[in-house]
Amino acid sequence: xxxxxxxxxxxQLLRRSSKPMTAEAIGAELETSKRxxxxxxxxxxxxxxxxxxxAGIGYVLDQGFxxxxxxxxxxxxxxxxxxxxxxxxxxxxxxxxAARDLIAKIAATVPERLRPVVLExxxxxxxxxxxxxxEALDMAQVRxxxxxxxxxxxxxxxxxxxxxxxxxxxxxxxxxxxxRLLVGWCETREDFRTFRTDRVVEAVFLDDRYPGPSAQLRxxxxxxxxxxxxxxxxxxxxxxxxxxxxxxxRGGGG
Numbered sequence: 338x339x340x341x342x343x344x345x346x347x348x349q350l351l352r353r354s355s356k357p358m359t360a361e362a363i364g365a366e367l368e369t370s371k372r373x374x375x376x377x378x379x380x381x382x383x384x385x386x387x388x389x390x391x392a393g394i395g396y397v398l399d400q401g402f403x404x405x406x407x408x409x410x411x412x413x414x415x416x417x418x419x420x421x422x423x424x425x426x427x428x429x430x431x432x433x434x435a436a437r438d439l440i441a442k443i444a445a446t447v448p449e450r451l452r453p454v455v456l457e458x459x460x461x462x463x464x465x466x467x468x469x470x471x472e473a474l475d476m477a478q479v480r481x482x483x484x485x486x487x488x489x490x491x492x493x494x495x496x497x498x499x500x501x502x503x504x505x506x507x508x509x510x511x512x513x514x515x516x517r518l519l520v521g522w523c524e525t526r527e528d529f530r531t532f533r534t535d536r537v538v539e540a541v542f543l544d545d546r547y548p549g550p551s552a553q554l555r556x557x558x559x560x561x562x563x564x565x566x567x568x569x570x571x572x573x574x575x576x577x578x579x580x581x582x583x584x585x586x587r588g589g590g591g
Contacts, residue, residue, distance in 0.1 A: 343367055344377055348386060348398065357395025409447060414454045417443060422462035427512055429476035465515065472517075474537040476510065479519065482542055483507050486551050492539035493532055495590045500538065501525070503590075506547040508554040510534075520558060522547070529558050532590050 346367055351358060360374040367374075378396060382388055390396035409417075417439070424436035444455040474491075482489055489507060494500045505521040512518075516533055523530040547554070 340377070343369065343373075344381055347374070347377055347381065351388065351396060351398035354397075357390055357397050359393070359395045363396075409443075409451070411451060411454050414443065414447060414451060415458055415460050418455055418458050419460045419462060426462060426465050427514070429517075431477040472534055472537065474519075474534045474540050476517065476534065478542060479507060479510065479534075479540075483509070483551050486546050486549070486554075488543045488545045488547055490541040490543060491532060491537050493590050494536050494538055496536075501590075503530070503532075504543075505530070505532070506554060508551045508558060520555075522554060522558075529561060530590060536590070 347363060350363055350366055360371040360378070364371050364374045378388060387399035388396050389399060421436040421439045425433045425440075427433075428436060440455065444452055447455060479489070486506075489505055491503045491505055492500065493503055503526075504524040505519070506524075507519055507521040509520040510517060511520060511531075516535060519532045519534055519537075520529065521532070522528070
């Protein structure tokens with residue numbers, strides 16, 4: 338890898354990391370030595386790239402720093418196109434339209450030599466074998482409510498057809514091949530629950546806000562999933578040398 342490319346990749350690694358990265362971790366990612374990473378970090382700091390940290394502790398990139406636009410590699414472009422293809426085939430109408438617009442914008446703005454990577458990609462998302470049916474839940478509004486930290490009330494039918502009304506604090510939308518799942522805190526069950534969006538009979542979007550930001554609620558849900566996974570793996574190891582499965586997003590409502 339050329340040094341200029343390595344410097345760019347170091348900035349990319351620091352940008353996407355949520356915690357300080359050590360020179361050892363950066364070197365392992367880029368398949369280079371710690372000594373080279375130290376020199377590269379010093380060079381970037383000399384070019385006024387706002388990197389903070391020191392050897393043995395880790396480095397972080399200050400917020401607000403941005404690289405010039407269009408500096409995308411061929412792999413990055415294909416990754417973006419592949420993701421956009423998947424969303425275009427499985428997202429709600431607003432997200433699907435945004436994904437198609439994204440592909441068009443990438444094609445219009447990348448250098449000419451990289452345009453075939455967008456228009457004639459070597460990667461493709463498999464087509465959906467079961468198109469989404471019209472749902473009672475407006476997913477674009479659900480996403481807006483998640484960002485705003487607002488509650489909603491769901492008239493929900495479970496897999497047995499039993500219907501209930503639930504007031505939910507929505508925090509995450511999960512996507513499977515043919516279904517979408519809404520994760521949130523259920524006031525009725527006083528716990529996190531997952532609801533299949535195609536089983537929602539009716540939804541009422543409330544003005545009430547739930548306590549704390551949605552990111553905090555997602556962190557609580559993720560911590561619960563991690564704990565359930567650890568318990569499941571421990572039990573599986575006790576009962577059998579070969580285990581499988583584990584906790585996952587389910588659409589039961591419960």
